[in-house]
Structure formats: C-alpha cells, structure tokens
Amino acid sequence: MPQAADPRMREKFDVAIIGAGVVGCAAARKFALAGAKVILIEKGADILSGASKANSAILHTGFDAPPGSLELDLVRAGRQEYLDIRKSLSLRLVETGALVCAWNGLEADKLEDIAAQGRENGIDELRLLPGAAARETMPGLSQRLVAALEVSGEHVIDPWTAPLAYLTQAVALGAVFLRSAELLQGRFDGHWRLETSTGIVEADCVVNAAGLFGDVVDERLGFAAEFTIKPRKGQFVVLDKAAFRHVPRIVLPVPTEITKGIVVCPTAFGNVLVGPTAEEQEDRLRATVEKETLEALLKRGAEIVPALAGMPVTAVYAGLRPATEKKDYRIFARAEQRAITLGGIRSTGLSAALGLAQHAVKLHGGFGQAFTAPPAPGLTMPNLTETCERDWQRPEHGEIVCHCELVTRREIEAALQSPVPPGDFGGLRRRTRAGMGRCQGFYCNARLAEMTRGRLATPLAVEAGEKP
Amino acid sequence: MSRVDADVIVIGGGPAGVAAAVEIRRRGAASVILLDREPHLGGATRHCSHSPFGMREFGRVYFGAAYGRRLEQEAAKAGVDVRTGHSVVRLGADGSVDVTSHRGVERLSARRILLGTGAREMPRSARLISGERPIGVVTTGALQAYIAFHGLMPFRRPVVVGSELVSLSAVLTCLSHGARPAAVLEPGPQPLARPPLTLFPKLMGIPFHCGAEIVDIRGRGRVESVAVRRNGQLETLDCDGVLLTGRFTPEAALFLQSPFGVDAGSAGPAVDQQGRSADPLCFAGGNVLRAVETGGWAFREGRAIGAVISEDLRRDPAGGESVPVGFDDPVKLAVPSLLRRADGRVAFREFQLRFLRRARGQLSLELDGREVWRKRGEWLPERRILVPLPAEALQARQVYFRFREDG
Numbered sequence: 054m055p056q057a058a059d060p061r062m063r064e065k066f067d068v069a070i071i072g073a074g075v076v077g078c079a080a081a082r083k084f085a086l087a088g089a090k091v092i093l094i095e096k097g098a099d100i101l102s103g104a105s106k107a108n109s110a111i112l113h114t115g116f117d118a119p120p121g122s123l124e125l126d127l128v129r130a131g132r133q134e135y136l137d138i139r140k141s142l143s144l145r146l147v148e149t150g151a152l153v154c155a156w157n158g159l160e161a162d163k164l165e166d167i168a169a170q171g172r173e174n175g176i177d178e179l180r181l182l183p184g185a186a187a188r189e190t191m192p193g194l195s196q197r198l199v200a201a202l203e204v205s206g207e208h209v210i211d212p213w214t215a216p217l218a219y220l221t222q223a224v225a226l227g228a229v230f231l232r233s234a235e236l237l238q239g240r241f242d243g244h245w246r247l248e249t250s251t252g253i254v255e256a257d258c259v260v261n262a263a264g265l266f267g268d269v270v271d272e273r274l275g276f277a278a279e280f281t282i283k284p285r286k287g288q289f290v291v292l293d294k295a296a297f298r299h300v301p302r303i304v305l306p307v308p309t310e311i312t313k314g315i316v317v318c319p320t321a322f323g324n325v326l327v328g329p330t331a332e333e334q335e336d337r338l339r340a341t342v343e344k345e346t347l348e349a350l351l352k353r354g355a356e357i358v359p360a361l362a363g364m365p366v367t368a369v370y371a372g373l374r375p376a377t378e379k380k381d382y383r384i385f386a387r388a389e390q391r392a393i394t395l396g397g398i399r400s401t402g403l404s405a406a407l408g409l410a411q412h413a414v415k416l417h418g419g420f421g422q423a424f425t426a427p428p429a430p431g432l433t434m435p436n437l438t439e440t441c442e443r444d445w446q447r448p449e450h451g452e453i454v455c456h457c458e459l460v461t462r463r464e465i466e467a468a469l470q471s472p473v474p475p476g477d478f479g480g481l482r483r484r485t486r487a488g489m490g491r492c493q494g495f496y497c498n499a500r501l502a503e504m505t506r507g508r509l510a511t512p513l514a515v516e517a518g519e520k521p
Numbered sequence: 522m523s524r525v526d527a528d529v530i531v532i533g534g535g536p537a538g539v540a541a542a543v544e545i546r547r548r549g550a551a552s553v554i555l556l557d558r559e560p561h562l563g564g565a566t567r568h569c570s571h572s573p574f575g576m577r578e579f580g581r582v583y584f585g586a587a588y589g590r591r592l593e594q595e596a597a598k599a600g601v602d603v604r605t606g607h608s609v610v611r612l613g614a615d616g617s618v619d620v621t622s623h624r625g626v627e628r629l630s631a632r633r634i635l636l637g638t639g640a641r642e643m644p645r646s647a648r649l650i651s652g653e654r655p656i657g658v659v660t661t662g663a664l665q666a667y668i669a670f671h672g673l674m675p676f677r678r679p680v681v682v683g684s685e686l687v688s689l690s691a692v693l694t695c696l697s698h699g700a701r702p703a704a705v706l707e708p709g710p711q712p713l714a715r716p717p718l719t720l721f722p723k724l725m726g727i728p729f730h731c732g733a734e735i736v737d738i739r740g741r742g743r744v745e746s747v748a749v750r751r752n753g754q755l756e757t758l759d760c761d762g763v764l765l766t767g768r769f770t771p772e773a774a775l776f777l778q779s780p781f782g783v784d785a786g787s788a789g790p791a792v793d794q795q796g797r798s799a800d801p802l803c804f805a806g807g808n809v810l811r812a813v814e815t816g817g818w819a820f821r822e823g824r825a826i827g828a829v830i831s832e833d834l835r836r837d838p839a840g841g842e843s844v845p846v847g848f849d850d851p852v853k854l855a856v857p858s859l860l861r862r863a864d865g866r867v868a869f870r871e872f873q874l875r876f877l878r879r880a881r882g883q884l885s886l887e888l889d890g891r892e893v894w895r896k897r898g899e900w901l902p903e904r905r906i907l908v909p910l911p912a913e914a915l916q917a918r919q920v921y922f923r924f925r926e927d928g
Contacts, residue, residue, distance in 0.1 A: 291646075293774075293777065294774075294778060295774075295777040295778050295782070338741065339653060339741075340653065341651060341652050341653050341737065342649075342651060342652065342654070343651045344649045344650065344651045344736075347649045348649065363785060365647060365770075365777070365788075366646055366647045366649065367646065367647075368646045369646045369649065370654065371654075445608075445610070445621045445626075446621065446625060446626045447625050448623065448624050448625035449623060449625075450621075450623070450625075451623075452560075452606060452623075453558060453608045453621065456558055456608060457774070459608070459610065459621065477742075478656055491647075491774060492641055492644060492772075493644030493645065493646050493647075494644070494659065494660075494663055495641045495642060495644060495660050495662045495663050496641070496662070496663075496666075498659055498663040498666070498667075498675070499663055499666035499667040499670055499671050499673065499675075500666070500670070500671070502667060502671065502673050502675065503670075503671040503673065510742065511655075511656050511742035511743050512656075513656060513673075513675060514667065514671075514673035514674060514675060515674050515675065515676055515677055515761070
C-alpha cells in the first residue's frame, strides 16, 4: 500500500472529486464555494490532461441540444453562470456569434427546424438569413452559401484559462489539488476510503468526473456499470493568425445525428480553427493526428472560407470525447453511498461545466450533509486573448520569450509560481501560449527548456547522463 | 510627412539587416535604427556552429556567435542605432512600426522600412506529420539553440528527417553533443544535398533512407518510437526524438498579417528589382524573401538593397504599377517576383529561382511573349538557380518563366 507522501492527503475531506478536466475543476470550485473541504484527484501531471485539453472553445447556447434534456438545462445554466462570474474571475469572452450554414437546398430546409428547436430550447436570438444577407455579416464565406441561421449568443472563450480559474478559486478556498494520482480503488463504509497511486484519501462523498475513464472509475468505486465510454476522436487544424480577419464568426454546419460537424471558427487567441472530425475508436489515450484527415480539414476549411486556401498551418491537434452508448449525459447520484457520477460529457463540457457543478452540489444536498459557505475570493487570471490587453503591451515584461505568441518572461515566471502551476509542457503552453505559435518552438523551445528545468513531469531537455 | 524617428528602420539584425543598415549609414543617411528581438545581433548565424561565415564580406571566417559580434562591431562603427530586445509586432502602412520592449509598446516611424527577418524551418504541425504529439519533436534551429545558448539537449537518439545541407549539419551536431541519430530519413526519392555529403551518415554507421516517411509518432510524454513507411513496408524505429531539418520558410509574419500578404511561391513579401514591396515605403531583403540562402548571400543582398534605399531617400518613393513575374509549375518561386518601371539603382541583377521538384527540360524567360534567355538541363529542388535580369525586362508588360519538361 503506497504511503501518503503528501501531508495534505492526511486530512479528511468532505468531497473528493476524481478527474481535473473542466468538469472536475468546476465541481471543485462549486463545492469549495459551498463550504466543503475539497480534494481534486488527477491521474495526469496537470489539469485538462484528457478530453478537456482539446475542444473547439465555443461557449454554446444550447440551441441545438436535445429539447427537454438534462444537457440542455446544464449547458444553459453553465453558460449563464459563466457570463455572471466572468468579471469577478476575469474570464474572457469573444462575442462572435455563429452562423449555421446551409450549402444546399436540403440543408437550407433543415434550418427552419433547427430554428424551431432553438426557440423551443429557449434561445430567442435566432435569425434565418438568405445566403447574401448572411455573407454581409461575414464576407469571407463562400458564395455557395444558400442560407444561414444566425445564433448571436454563441461565443468563443479561452478554454484553458477558464477551468484553471475555477480550480484556482477552489484552491484559494482551501481545496487540495492532487496530481499524478490515479484512483485505484474506493471503498465505502460510512465514508469513502480512496486508494490512489500516491496514497490513501478519505472523504465523505465522492464525485466521479473522470471523463474518458468515467466508467472505469465507477467500477473501481464498486458500482455496477451503468455506461461504457466509447471514445470519439476529433482532429483539428489551427491556421495562422493571418486567417483571423477572414473568420470573425463561428461557422457551424447543419448538424447530423452523430456530431455537430466541421466547424470553422476564430479562437480567442486570434487564430482560426477547423475541425473536429468524429472518429470512433477503442483506445482512450492515443489521440493521433493523421495527415490525410488534416489535409481534408484544410480543404473543407477553404471550401467554406475561400481565403483560407494556402493559409499556413500553425498547429494540429486531436482530442478524445467521452461519448457513451447514449447521447445524453450519464449522471447518477447514489445517496446511500454518497457518490455522484458526472459521466458521458461528450462534447458540450466546456459550456456545461459550471451547470454540471451546480447540479452536483444540488444532488449532494440530498445526501444530508450541510456546509457553511465562506466569502468567495475574486481572482485576476492572466489574459491570453487578443481582445484585451496582453502582457507584452505593458512595460517591464522582462523579454519576449515566445515571439510568435508574444509571451513574456514575466508571464511564464508568473505561471510557474502560480497557485496551480503547470505540471507538464502542455500545461505551460495552455497557461501562457508559449510555443503555441506559428514556429512551434523553433525560436523559443530551448529557452523554455532552460526556464522550466526541474519543473515539468516530462522535461524538455534530457539530462546529461542519459545514454543514447 | 510628420516627424519621423529615423531615416530608415531596419527590422532584423541578421546578415541582411546589418549589411543594409551599415550601407545606408555609410552612404550618408543621418539616422538608421536597427531593431532586433534577440539580445544580440547575428540572427540565425548565432546558433549555426558548423557553417563558416564572413569570408567574402570580412575576409576571414567566423563561427556561430563570433560572426554576430563582428556584425555588432560593424553596426556600432557605422553609427547605426542598434536596439536589441525590441520586437516589431505590426507594420504600419505609413512607414511606422509598432514595437514592444522593456518600455512596453511604442510606435516608431521612418522614411523607409527594411524587413530582414530571415527564415526558419517548418515545424511538425505545418508538415502535417501523423501521430501523437509528445515532447522531443524539434527543428534543427531549436536543437542548435538548445546547445549554443543553454548547453542542453532535447534528445539522445533522434530520428532525423531531411537530407538538405542543414540535415547533415544536424547529424554532426548530434554526434558532437552526445546524441546518436537512430536513422536519417528523406521522404523524397533522392537526397537533396550533393554527394559526398550525403554519404556522411552512412560513414558514421547511421542508416540513411530515401523514400522514407514518418507515418506515426508514438509516445505520450516523450517520443518513444516512430512508424516509418519505406518501399511500401512499415517499420518501427525506437527513438526519443524527431529532428526535423530543412524545409525553410520565410519568417514573414509581419507581412502575412499586413494587408499586403505574402507571395504565394516564396511565402515571403513580394518585392521588385529594388527590393521594394507592394508598400512603396517598405523594402525587404535576405532570407525573408526566399528560403534559404547562405549568410554571405543575405549580407550582399542586404548591402545592395541598402544602397537602393539610400538613393531612394533623396526622392519620392517610387510606387507605381508593377508587373508580376509568372512561371510554370515546377518552378516554385522567383525573386524578385515583381518588376516596376522605376529609375535608379537595381538591387537584383539576377532572378533567383527555385524548383519544387526534380525536373529535366528547358527553362526560358519570356518578355512580352519573346524569349530572351533559355537553358536546358536537370533542375533540382532546393538549389540556387540564377537567371540574368535584363534591363529591358523593366519595360515589359509580361514577364514569364516557361518550362518545357522533357518526355
């Protein structure tokens, strides 16, 4: 049995949350705000190590969610809370709006239904536009556009700073973030005894937010399988910032049963994203990009916005969505064992996370354990978006370390010294954008290797003694 | 024109930028500001430890940072106002640039701007290489910076991709710093560098395969292996890194993000025979025009454009209509890519061409449909091809490189 190396683990917690994706981070915040003593247990070296690291960064309205579904309720609640708290947590919002684009008569016919469903879902800011009128709001769109449904409430956010802010606020309230700790087994005998790869954690209640391993964690907690995760891979291409002026809005396709389809959208960082694909696979860890698929995405992007043809590629990535046999979220509360499962959050997790957290706290209310809410601390998170002032625009930033993304030494040092510092290089990139730009580290990778020595789970530089 | 901060602002302190700045000062301009985002001048030469620099321009050979120090001395001697640690973030249309430094953001303006921001290698993402995205996939430039600036190594047993000159230099760099490449792979059918250099990896006992492409990078923390397709067969190579070499591209982001964009062929700013871009106040020279030439070449190009600029300061900037230089398919790029009917000094006495692929046939230059130059031969990618730029070309309404492929 591994010994508790981390003294913070010896406390007894009110709530243990498994998985530091966007949902786990939001839940940690909400329980901490409610007054619970929280521990967030993460298998990876950093937050957002699984499904949450790769998404399209859209804050959805829920206009196309299944009517009457829990997903719809939670997307709407999550979005609303995001808008409510964004000032006090300095969360960013790039108000782009979206166009659901119909490229033929058949798709155009469906727009009416989508609009009707949107209104049924309580989203009123919808406008059906003929192709020419839609193109007036975004001249870069191909002339082949037949019609579009404008959804003005769909926006773009920074998908990494938001969950980091949730957890940072939780940590400010005393929550413990335990990294590189895989849940091996949990036993309930009046309270939970959770065996992790770094020691035992004791808690009154457990929340499973394990994403791609949601079913596995339920099993390790001793529950009968209620669902099976069926990973669905999405590949993305990120285009150079020069593409941004052609794509001021989110361009959505007319969705199918399986997926929202290929989206062309601006990012909060001033790039343009094309993706995702929807590819079923067994493997829950391996998220590969594939040349042929990336080429197809580039081609599709240029069909939708012709000026994207030949635009340089800045980055490519792939993520796995934790889909299950069913479309809706798989949420279970087991009062007698004081356990909540937030499972199958397949594609709207970023938008719904805060709603899911509210829901989890509400479910927990049924377990008969009350807390006293402390005052909520405000936060100032670093701004990485192009729509607000960046650090490089201010004096005494030290130096520009990453030239493509204009990341300063002061920003990198601040991230390394923050309350939830990066655990791996991906975490540093997501916190600062260093190395995320068009040269992908040609200029800054070595400097970052130097600055992060001894700080990251997989160091950038190999040690001198290592043999070839 | 409103008050300016200098006669000329040069962006980029590599060989081209320094040569131009020094030339402009020597020819009498009162003030030249040279901006570089790094702490020292030299550009890419600072971390190139194997290539000799300086023979033609300074009559002696320098390696690595020593060449940059010589450039610093030259700039100081010529009275150039050198500002390192200054990153230009935006080109304005009116001869202004937005700069960030320890002072924050400021706008500087000049009567002329010269862009000499050089070139870099294409990263893994832009090459669309398949696989996972672990730590340890770097370019030669990054590897050299690990070694030259920080005394670090990003891997011990990389697979090296590419067979340009820089690729072989990268192998040498690995071997002299405790890393042993697992293999050298060239996706194309033939090596891009000339023998006997291409024999070097084999001499060192490192497998060297052409027609070999990485189809999967594996590893979640650090690179663990790559899957390679060669002769229709898949094989797995154990390694702890992937070193991507060559495939240089201009570092032309400032132009790419400006209303002028970049030339489709070279991916650098389009310039005319004087080195002047679509913006009549803005010139460009060196490897930002085309990837990639030697440091000495960039130096001479910078000096020639510097001479043009110093003459241009005495007159109104000559904008005016330009004629694009057209070309047939296997030609990748032409520099200059525009010609203007303009008086005065010319910076380019030759067109520089590159081919996309190996091709045998006749290359010819046509002015208004009339052939004025031709040459038959085998044309190779990534090789310098020079075609004399005749004075009459500046009067032509149509300038075109035709290629008739054999067979």
